[in-house]
Amino acid sequence: MAVRARLREYLHTDYKPGEKKLLDRSNLNNAYVSGMKEELHFAGDQLNQVQAAFTAGYVVGQVPANLSLHYVRPRIFFPACMVVWAALTMVTAAVHNPQSVAAIRFFQGIAEATTFVGTHYVLGSWYTERELGKRSGIFTASGLAGTMIGGYIQTGIQESLHMRHGLSGWRWLFIIDGLITLPVAIYGFAFFPDTPATTQAIYLTPAEKDLALARVPPVMDRAPWSWTFFRRSFTNKFFWGFVILWIIAGETESFGSNGLLALYMKSHPVHEYTVPQLNNYPTGVPAAGIVSTLFWATLTDFLDGRRYLVGYFIGVTGVVTSALILAASSPGADPVASTPMVFGAYYWAGAVYACQATFFAWANDTLRYEEHMFRALVLAGMNLGSNVINAWWTIVFYGASMAPWFTRGMWAMIAVSIALVIWTAGLSFFTARHERMRKAEHTIEGLNYEIE
Template identity: 70%
Template sequence: MGFSETVGAYFRPSQSSKEERKLVQKIDFFILTFCCLSYFCNYLDRSNLTNAYVSGMKEDLSFHGNQLTQINTIFTCGYIVGQIPSNLALHYVAPRFFFPSMMLVWAALTMATAGVHSPTHIMAIRFFQGIAESTTFVGTHYVLGSWYTENELGKRAGLFTASGLAGTMFGGFIQTGIQSSLHLKAGLTGWRWLFIIDGLITVPVAIYGFLLFPNTPATTTAPYLSERERALARSRVPTEVGASHNQTGANEASPLSLRFLKRALTCFPLYAFVMLWIIAGETESFSTNTLLALYMKSSPTRSYTVPQLNDYPTGVPAVGIVSTLFFATLTDMLGGCRWIVGYWIGLTGIVTSAMVLAAKSKGGDQEPLVFAAYYWAGSVYACQATFFAWANDAMRGEEAMLRGLVVACMNMGSNIINAWWAIVFYSADFAPWFTRGMWAMIGTSIALAFWTTVLIWWTRSMQKKDPLAFVGSDDVVVEGQRADRETSSDVADGEEVTPTKA
């Protein structure tokens, strides 16, 4: 099949029956709208701390040294604490109630930030906000892996990741608008209004989740899905059976059992993908630590206005959105070759770091080179969607909660490192050049390329031992898709299908 035919086949509906296409359209609407809006609000809250910092909060609260970095580290600590408990909680509490409840908690904490009078107040709030927000990222990847097949997952994970980046991008524009329209209204400065509005935006999304989020195929009671559609959903991704201890009686899947603990501790993919995301997570450091905004705030050659400080850095997440959607689509189209992104990011990290180091060594006005480096570095966000889809693909043969534990541990491991990594290499008082961080990025990028190669070797070894155990290559996906399509056709023809545990 030629390239044009491959592209055409990919963008045609992959579902084998009209009923299955209708099901996917329904879950796309109700799952992706809530998850994407949730993640948008999540990143809007996170990114606007820096937007507030460069828009007057630094001066109003008398920040000094690396207190901004300390606040981000404390948030990360709360985020770490919540990772595994929040994902395992989905085994006992329906996502329809758990996700929106946590959203209301972080909305309240965001609005409370508008009343702070010192950096230490923000530190306390951000710790608990980190715990509440820890539910969103890994919990959503668990839910997406429960509903979508391997040739559908990458695109959906890409849209989810892009929604968070959109929150980062629009945060700057929102701060600019607030600064010009609400600054000093009711006696509140613009950055305080920013936190109030962020929190208010989150509330209706949470209410929407309470009403219409469908949980997982094994536990859904969504009124817009018929019994026939629920059976079809379970048959499409049969490893979801046993995901809910309380509602299905699948006691053997309980994460509080010794059997589950032993299985988790001897699961090689757990360690392999945790290491992958520990390394990959740090390749996002230029963007997650908002280095471009901090560079502009401390620019050695010119002074930027508040609108410029908020607007110019939005180009970084814009690049991230484009690259995320591109690579998520490309790796789906190529049959799950998620490893492509590992090599792209390795190249990006090395070259962009070298560009910033070169700008420093040349002296003078090197803004164009620095801006180009940070904008290009935004493309590393592509690894979020593709690497978590890679982990979901690798764990399809395992019970659902083990898959949930793997994606939770991936994010937790990355944040444990990031909690101190940002202070050591990207502290705010290292601006504008972050020389130490540039060299750290080069080393991390080389490590990512190496570990990606290790995972490719492992997946190919697994495919030789058991071709149906892993769905990460072209020929294996074909077999997996054929099995899914046959099962789905049985349901569509009216036959009773009893999902079986892999």
């Protein structure tokens, strides 16, 4: 009965008056298996080098882009970056060699640098601990949905536009990807709400804007570009706690983010898959990610923000799925008989995407009483750290030439999964202690105020 009562309370929150109302990277992999590899003469690990170029640009732009949100409204900054990204995507349709793709992807990485963590920063500015997980989950799931749909879009393009006006199907993919981004950017210029403190959204009344401010803790918002700010930030234990958390967790996503299932199919020792199959079958990976993300984001909200539970789930998932693929690749294993098991392992591994929403929500929850730009720096640092490692991790452990089995990468996945469990346990201890101390200090301050 107690659980049912809590569930009813969670699903039917008693909002204050007015409160309820208040309230891409896959295109390259799709193109690669749809004719880009052969037409541009990709060889060896050049695909991974192109991905590393994107990561390098992403890393370069990460911290400056997110700290710039203190000076440039997100309503302007985000859509402007989207316009640049769309233009570069369409330019990719004109390339003639892997080196040109790498150069374009580098600048795309810079343009995309603030989108992911910048959006998590804005979400953390609007929503309370009880609401943040679901919203972060919806944001992450929407990105995974784009990845999943991208495979079907490429299949449709391949069937209907391939060699139309002399352009290969994969070139049309980049043109269409760029074009469909522009309306979203226009919508952002008009309707993105910024943060509660700076919003000028025409669809919010003055009373609703005041209510939005009242819902989140008032914290100091100082200019971030100073030596004192960076020294204080880089010596804070939570900066390194969450950065290292996402460095480890980010590498558990490698099965999905590096398109390993598509590369496994492309280099299968027995089967030869068609282009539609190469694009469609891997969509099960982000589909599993969507289900897992929404489930864990909602569950951790319901469990009063116990985001750390996801770390243990991902640790088990990473070890088991890697072990299954290692078993399939062992000497004497039948590659035909093991194919369903490998597909199942990769699909299950897609569930690790749940850590995106929950871990960034965890950082937002822990730091919501800190100054805004420190929270933004931590979120940027998490993504920066992960991508710095991923820039070389992908080449060392998941190079395209290592397909179909990626044996070295499977052992790496087991190692980071175990490390994630250990780090999650330690960080959850420190965040819980920090929250107890904060509440105790708040109680003492309240008592002193009453005495005075």
